[in-house]
Amino acid sequence: MIVLDKVNKYYGDYHALVDITERVDNNEVLVVCGPSGSGKSTLIRTLNRLEEIDAGRIEIDGRDIHAKNADVNALRAGIGFVFQSFNLFPHLTVLENCTLAPVRLKRATKLEARDYAMQLLERVGLAHKADAYPNALSGGQQQRVAIARALAMRPPIMLFDEPTSALDPEMVGEVLQVMRGLAGEGMTMVCVTHEMGFARDVADRIWFMAEGKILEKATPQEFFAHPQHPRAQQFLADRRRD
Amino acid sequence: MLELIDTYWLYFLVGQYPEGPLGGLVLTILLSGAALVLAMPLGLLLGIARVSPYRAISLPVAGLVQVVRAVPLLLVLFWVYFFLPAVTGVKTSQATTMLMVLVVFDSVYLAEIVAAGMRALPKGQLESARSLGLGYGAALRHVVLPQTLRHGLPSIVNQLVSTIKATSLGYIIGLSEVSFIATQINTLVFTRAVEVYLILALTYFILCFGLSRLAFLLERRLQRRVGQAS
Numbered sequence: 125m126i127v128l129d130k131v132n133k134y135y136g137d138y139h140a141l142v143d144i145t146e147r148v149d150n151n152e153v154l155v156v157c158g159p160s161g162s163g164k165s166t167l168i169r170t171l172n173r174l175e176e177i178d179a180g181r182i183e184i185d186g187r188d189i190h191a192k193n194a195d196v197n198a199l200r201a202g203i204g205f206v207f208q209s210f211n212l213f214p215h216l217t218v219l220e221n222c223t224l225a226p227v228r229l230k231r232a233t234k235l236e237a238r239d240y241a242m243q244l245l246e247r248v249g250l251a252h253k254a255d256a257y258p259n260a261l262s263g264g265q266q267q268r269v270a271i272a273r274a275l276a277m278r279p280p281i282m283l284f285d286e287p288t289s290a291l292d293p294e295m296v297g298e299v300l301q302v303m304r305g306l307a308g309e310g311m312t313m314v315c316v317t318h319e320m321g322f323a324r325d326v327a328d329r330i331w332f333m334a335e336g337k338i339l340e341k342a343t344p345q346e347f348f349a350h351p352q353h354p355r356a357q358q359f360l361a362d363r364r365r366d
Numbered sequence: 367m368l369e370l371i372d373t374y375w376l377y378f379l380v381g382q383y384p385e386g387p388l389g390g391l392v393l394t395i396l397l398s399g400a401a402l403v404l405a406m407p408l409g410l411l412l413g414i415a416r417v418s419p420y421r422a423i424s425l426p427v428a429g430l431v432q433v434v435r436a437v438p439l440l441l442v443l444f445w446v447y448f449f450l451p452a453v454t455g456v457k458t459s460q461a462t463t464m465l466m467v468l469v470v471f472d473s474v475y476l477a478e479i480v481a482a483g484m485r486a487l488p489k490g491q492l493e494s495a496r497s498l499g500l501g502y503g504a505a506l507r508h509v510v511l512p513q514t515l516r517h518g519l520p521s522i523v524n525q526l527v528s529t530i531k532a533t534s535l536g537y538i539i540g541l542s543e544v545s546f547i548a549t550q551i552n553t554l555v556f557t558r559a560v561e562v563y564l565i566l567a568l569t570y571f572i573l574c575f576g577l578s579r580l581a582f583l584l585e586r587r588l589q590r591r592v593g594q595a596s
Binding site: 203 | 490499504508513592
């Protein structure tokens with residue numbers, strides 16, 4: 125369970141996150157959407173402390189992520205993070221990308237890590253690319269490997285920061301399909317995404333953000349049928365026109 | 367020319383050894399090699415320190431880099447050889463002096479190469495390594511540095527080649543490296559300066575060109591593994 129309590133963040137004078145107080149339950153799939161510059165990415169990056177916060181508190185399963193003495197590495201090992209730009213390690217093969225962290229952090233022996241990574245690659249449909257280098261893969265394939273790499277640490281929570289925004293349209297589907305599969309298995313997920321179809325089908329709840337605030341939180345049914353906030357109505361109208 | 371080589375090859379190769387100190391081409395190679403072996407880890411550490419998020423670490427290194435870069439190697443050689451013994455009372459040999467100066471210069475230039483490479487690497491590489499739970503050190507060792515060093519290989523080789531050539535400055539403090547030996551030979555035979563210095567030039571060329579080719583082959587092998595796009 126993720127609990128945010130009066131989280132505030134500034135970039136200089138710019139108030140990037142304003143008094144965010146919310147919670148994400150276990151096994152919940154949360155979609156965060158909103159116009160660009162609304163603070164969605166900043167918010168999700170504070171959840172594994174890729175960004176520091178200036179005030180407030182973020183707890184994951186009761187542990188204060190931003191505590192001075194927090195063991196950041198141990199906390200992060202339990203939170204999978206998928207980036208917009210994939211960020212695979214280009215000097216390692218697909219398989220090595222997936223086994224590096226589990227082996228180095230002594231979560232598994234080399235052999236166990238290999239076996240599990242192969243299972244995960246099988247699952248994202250890329251077992252046949254295990255020995256390829258990331259440069260030989262398409263964007264959609266790279267992002268699926270990135271998901272497998274995050275899953276290799278067996279995290280109970282997965283964070284997705286616009287995972288399909290850097291992809292060609294025809295590759296979006298294959299990545300979303302993997303995410304749907306994870307959601308179906310009860311993974312706790314926070315997804316920053318513009319994919320409204322995914323939000324409608326898969327999300328348990330939606331947060332709509334603008335100007336560093338959560339302006340609306342609703343189930344997908346409510347959000348798409350009867351958006352309350354004028355900014356949300358505008359946002360959805362713009363999406364429909366696309 | 368052949369007769370010249372026939373007469374002086376041993377002197378050219380090892381100087382007065384074993385009657386006197388080791389010198390000549392072997393000394394040049396040993397000095398360059400030792401300088402590189404010592405400067406590589408030092409340069410790596412300084413480079414990492416240079417991009418450290420802690421100013422207490424990065425600032426002193428930045429200062430050192432600026433100073434060393436702005437002073438000629440020759441001048442530092444003078445200082446260390448003539449001035450340092452006057453202060454410390456310990457006289458260092460020419461070879462040790464040369465080695466110390468080379469290591470300082472090399473490690474500073476290598477540090478700049480390493481630091482530039484680390485800055486050029488997309489931020490996402492460190493971020494994704496850290497988000498998997500790897501610590502800063504592990505992320506550097508397994509993710510950042512392997513890529514930095516691979517991309518920096520041409521610059522690093524450049525530095526190594528410079529090092530080989532810089533050993534010739536030892537001439538000025540009487541270090542009997544290969545250039546010094548060549549002038550000695552020139553004095554002995556007196557009339558054949560062109561040939562003597564041509565042989566010297568060829569020697570340096572073979573050393574440096576060989577090293578560049580070796581690095582080029584290594585680079586190509588790495589590239590083929592990772593795929594064309596990198």
